[in-house]
Amino acid sequence: MANGSTAQEPGIETHTISVLVDNESGVLARVTGLFSGRGYNIESLTVAEVDTQEHLSRITLVTSGTPMVIEQIKAQLGRLVPVNKVSDLTVEGPHVSRELALVKVAGTGEKRVESLRIADIFRANVVDSTNDSFIFEIVGKTEKLNAFIALMEPLGLVDVARTGVVAIARGGDAL
Amino acid sequence: MADQLKSGAEIVLKALADQGVEVIFGYPGGSVLPLYDEIFKQNQIRHVLVRHEQAAVHAAEGYARSTGKVGCVLVTSGPGATNAVTGLTDAMLDSIPIVCLTGQVATHLIGNDAFQEADTTGITRQCTKHNYLVKKSEDLARVIHEAFQVASTGRPGPVVVDLPKDILIKDAPYMPPNRVKHKSYKPQIKGDIKSIEQAVEIIANAKRPIFYCGGGVINSGSQASQLLTQFVKMTGYPITLTLMGLGAYPASDPQFLGMLGMHGTYEANLAMYECDVMVAIGARFDDRVTGNLAEFSPNSTKIQIDIDPSSVNKNVAVDLAIIGDVGHVLEDMTKIWKAKQARVDREALKVWWDRIDAWRGRDCLAYEPSDSIIKPQYAIQRLYELTKDKNTYITTEVGQHQMWAAQYYGFEKPNRWMTSGGLGTMGYGFPSSIGVQMAHPDALVVDISGEASFMMNMQEIATAVQYRLPVKVFILNNMYMGMVRQWQELLHGGRYSESYSEALPDFVKLAEAFGAVGLRASKPEDVDDVIKEMIAVDRPVLVDMLVDQSENCYPMIPSGAPHYQMILGPADKEANAISKEGAILV
Numbered sequence: 125m126a127n128g129s130t131a132q133e134p135g136i137e138t139h140t141i142s143v144l145v146d147n148e149s150g151v152l153a154r155v156t157g158l159f160s161g162r163g164y165n166i167e168s169l170t171v172a173e174v175d176t177q178e179h180l181s182r183i184t185l186v187t188s189g190t191p192m193v194i195e196q197i198k199a200q201l202g203r204l205v206p207v208n209k210v211s212d213l214t215v216e217g218p219h220v221s222r223e224l225a226l227v228k229v230a231g232t233g234e235k236r237v238e239s240l241r242i243a244d245i246f247r248a249n250v251v252d253s254t255n256d257s258f259i260f261e262i263v264g265k266t267e268k269l270n271a272f273i274a275l276m277e278p279l280g281l282v283d284v285a286r287t288g289v290v291a292i293a294r295g296g297d298a299l
Numbered sequence: 300m301a302d303q304l305k306s307g308a309e310i311v312l313k314a315l316a317d318q319g320v321e322v323i324f325g326y327p328g329g330s331v332l333p334l335y336d337e338i339f340k341q342n343q344i345r346h347v348l349v350r351h352e353q354a355a356v357h358a359a360e361g362y363a364r365s366t367g368k369v370g371c372v373l374v375t376s377g378p379g380a381t382n383a384v385t386g387l388t389d390a391m392l393d394s395i396p397i398v399c400l401t402g403q404v405a406t407h408l409i410g411n412d413a414f415q416e417a418d419t420t421g422i423t424r425q426c427t428k429h430n431y432l433v434k435k436s437e438d439l440a441r442v443i444h445e446a447f448q449v450a451s452t453g454r455p456g457p458v459v460v461d462l463p464k465d466i467l468i469k470d471a472p473y474m475p476p477n478r479v480k481h482k483s484y485k486p487q488i489k490g491d492i493k494s495i496e497q498a499v500e501i502i503a504n505a506k507r508p509i510f511y512c513g514g515g516v517i518n519s520g521s522q523a524s525q526l527l528t529q530f531v532k533m534t535g536y537p538i539t540l541t542l543m544g545l546g547a548y549p550a551s552d553p554q555f556l557g558m559l560g561m562h563g564t565y566e567a568n569l570a571m572y573e574c575d576v577m578v579a580i581g582a583r584f585d586d587r588v589t590g591n592l593a594e595f596s597p598n599s600t601k602i603q604i605d606i607d608p609s610s611v612n613k614n615v616a617v618d619l620a621i622i623g624d625v626g627h628v629l630e631d632m633t634k635i636w637k638a639k640q641a642r643v644d645r646e647a648l649k650v651w652w653d654r655i656d657a658w659r660g661r662d663c664l665a666y667e668p669s670d671s672i673i674k675p676q677y678a679i680q681r682l683y684e685l686t687k688d689k690n691t692y693i694t695t696e697v698g699q700h701q702m703w704a705a706q707y708y709g710f711e712k713p714n715r716w717m718t719s720g721g722l723g724t725m726g727y728g729f730p731s732s733i734g735v736q737m738a739h740p741d742a743l744v745v746d747i748s749g750e751a752s753f754m755m756n757m758q759e760i761a762t763a764v765q766y767r768l769p770v771k772v773f774i775l776n777n778m779y780m781g782m783v784r785q786w787q788e789l790l791h792g793g794r795y796s797e798s799y800s801e802a803l804p805d806f807v808k809l810a811e812a813f814g815a816v817g818l819r820a821s822k823p824e825d826v827d828d829v830i831k832e833m834i835a836v837d838r839p840v841l842v843d844m845l846v847d848q849s850e851n852c853y854p855m856i857p858s859g860a861p862h863y864q865m866i867l868g869p870a871d872k873e874a875n876a877i878s879k880e881g882a883i884l885v
């Protein structure tokens with residue numbers, strides 16, 4: 125119990141954290157300011173109102189750090205006055221996480237056909253098409269999107285827009 | 300029944316009065332004129348006109364720290380608000396409850412770079428516990444009540460309420476405090492009983508225990524200091540306090556080891572290093588306290604009581620955390636201790652005290668006395684002897700004088716010691732003393748100052764004179780930014796780059812020019828007479844104590860060094876040269 129109990133770096137972990145906040149002006153700036161001010165990483169951040177009656181927004185954050193830093197991040201988030209709840213989906217049990225990307229690929233001939241074939245395998249939809257370009261819409265885990273985008277690279281990838289991760293715990297309980 | 304309508308400005312004043320505000324420290328300007336008009340029309344709340352908005356916040360901090368109440372500030376938009384930022388940051392780092400009302404341009408002008416517009420909520424977001432921009436007069440009463448609740452509960456801190464001018468003019472209904480309840484803000488006050496039981500067990504079984512307590516005990520109210528004192532006495536264990544905690548336990552009690560940390564005592568630091576159980580109460584393991592983290596108290600089981608989960612496991616991992624208010628947790632802890640009839644290990648404790656007494660025997664606060672030159676330590680010791688039996692409050696600036704004050708002035712009670720610990724703001728002490736004196740008109744209020752720090756907010760002599768506040772500024776004038784000079788001596792080969800206090804004013808004449816009283820002491824035999832005269836004069840006094848210019852502040856843990864590597868005095872310096880890593884941590 126007593127030994128070596130000072131701050132150390134036993135390895136960096138990635139966590140997905142859900143934060144329920146009052147949807148008031150400045151709340152997102154508080155969260156991002158906290159991360160930049162204290163030097164924490166944000167790998168992804170999404171936000172939208174999820175309860176229009178109570179005016180609550182849900183922020184989904186993907187962040188990384190040592191376990192001690194992750195604990196600090198949660199404590200610091202909890203300290204913000206408009207924050208209702210902080211929940212670490214990564215430690216609190218199984219959860220589902222999804223991200224959406226729009227991927228623009230330009231090209232003709234075999235490359236164009238190949239991009240369509242891969243899109244099919246990944247269950248990406250074509251949402252826009254010209255003679256020499258496609259926009260694919262793809263939904264899935266971050267790794268799936270990464271893999272798809274990597275495959276599009278040699279086939280004429282020109283533009284990517286991603287939403288960032290949204291996540292929710294499995295099972296019947298609310299946040 | 301429809302509520303009666305009032306103007307926004309009336310609502311603000313009514314809300315402040317309902318929150319028990321007695322005094323506002325402020326400075327007027329265009330955007331807050333409606334509020335100043337309301338202040339003019341009433342006589343329940345006093346307004347103290349400072350001479351710089353930074354001073355308004357420090358004055359409110361002094362008021363708050365010495366009373367346990369919320370300090371209230373009012374400044375205008377733009378430069379008024381930006382001038383307040385240092386004060387707000389200071390209050391943030393030291394957990395001082397402040398509500399600061401800032402003027403703002405009218406709502407339709409916001410974002411247009413209007414005259415004296417500043418993005419006050421943007422600028423102050425990171426240096427306040429919370430802030431608000433009020434966009435409707437209907438929200439005013441609720442927001443102000445909420446601001447007081449947020450500032451004063453949980454871990455206290457500064458709250459800014461930004462008030463556009465049109466909002467102050469429009470009419471709206473008033474809402475009393477009891478109708479306001481915040482949606483999401485609920486600090487945890489009571490500690491987990493299971494954890495408290497576990498703590499009692501660990502504490503009772505300790506062989507080499509220490510209590511390490513801080514500003515959170517003061518924040519928790521004077522009752523918490525009493526509970527702490529009772530509990531510590533019941534155990535017979537040693538206790539040390541941080542700079543922010545001084546007064547939470549009586550300094551004259553033999554169980555008190557003095558302050559710990561960079562300029563703490565030898566016995567306190569070694570006891571922290573050697574202990575087997577550490578009970579941290581309302582203390583946040585600041586780097587001035589821990590020294591080298593890797594070697595910080597390596598063999599102890601650590602218990603931490605704190606109201607803010609972010610203070611736990613931040614710098615130092617603890618074995619048992621109890622989240623809650625110090626007062627509440629100590630009350631439960633005392634009950635459980637008594638119910639369990641917990642017994643301490645007398646024999647082990649005797650051995651432990653023997654070791655501590657041996658460390659104490661080094662007499663680490665001894666200094667070379669002189670009969671030709673005033674030693675700064677001597678000046679503080681005399682100040683202490685001549686004021687300790689009076690109703691005295693001490694504030695300080697930042698530097699060597701601050702550390703000497705912490706080392707040589709003994710505090711028996713909480714709320715008697717106001718210092719800028721976290722931000723270390725030169726210029727804090729004098730305006731703070733004005734706030735203290737406003738709250739305690741009959742008390743003796745002394746700002747222990749350095750000549751350089753004093754000049755950061757010396758314009759406030761005018762405030763002290765205007766309101767007939769008999770504050771005393773006790774300047775340890777060493778003609779140097781002494782703390783900077785000390786570091787340059789230790790780390791930079793004695794190259795005193797820009798740390799000499801060139802072109803100083805004649806402080807006696809300066810005082811007189813403002814209509815205050817100036818006194819000077821240049822020899823040890825003058826010291827007592829000057830202090831006595833300072834006390835006797837019922838007006839603001841500036842004391843220019845010409846002290847030894849080369850004196851350094853010891854003991855000292857060089858930054859980055861562990862607790863056992865203390866420099867005890869000038870002769871000790873060579874043995875403990877500061878490492879490169881240490882120099883970064885200065």
Ligand SMILES: Cc1cc2nc3c(=O)[nH]c(=O)nc-3n(C[C@H](O)[C@H](O)[C@H](O)COP(=O)(O)OP(=O)(O)OC[C@H]3O[C@@H](n4cnc5c(N)ncnc54)[C@H](O)[C@@H]3O)c2cc1C
Binds near residue numbers: 588701721
């Ligand atoms: C030149 C200089 C030198 C310094 N040297 C030293 C030194 O040698 N030694 C030293 O100790 N300091 C020193 N300091 C001060 C240092 O920088 C820190 O300000 C100080 O150590 C922090 O004190 P603290 O741990 O008591 O925390 P504070 O800043 O007082 O924080 C209070 C803690 O208590 C908690 N708390 C608040 N209210 C409650 C409540 N109701 N219930 C429970 N918990 C609560 C808070 O969450 C927080 O964690 C120095 C400062 C300067 C400017």
Ligand SMILES: Cc1ncc(C[n+]2csc(CCOP(=O)(O)OP(=O)(O)O)c2C)c(N)n1
Binds near residue numbers: 698724782
């Ligand atoms: C606003 C501000 N600027 C700079 C510093 C850095 N600093 C710390 S102590 C000090 C010197 C203080 O000199 P003085 O007030 O004469 O006190 P002394 O150390 O001589 O007792 C300085 C410049 C600070 N703490 N605050």
Ligand SMILES: [Mg+2]
Binds near residue numbers: 751
């Ligand atoms: Mg000086």
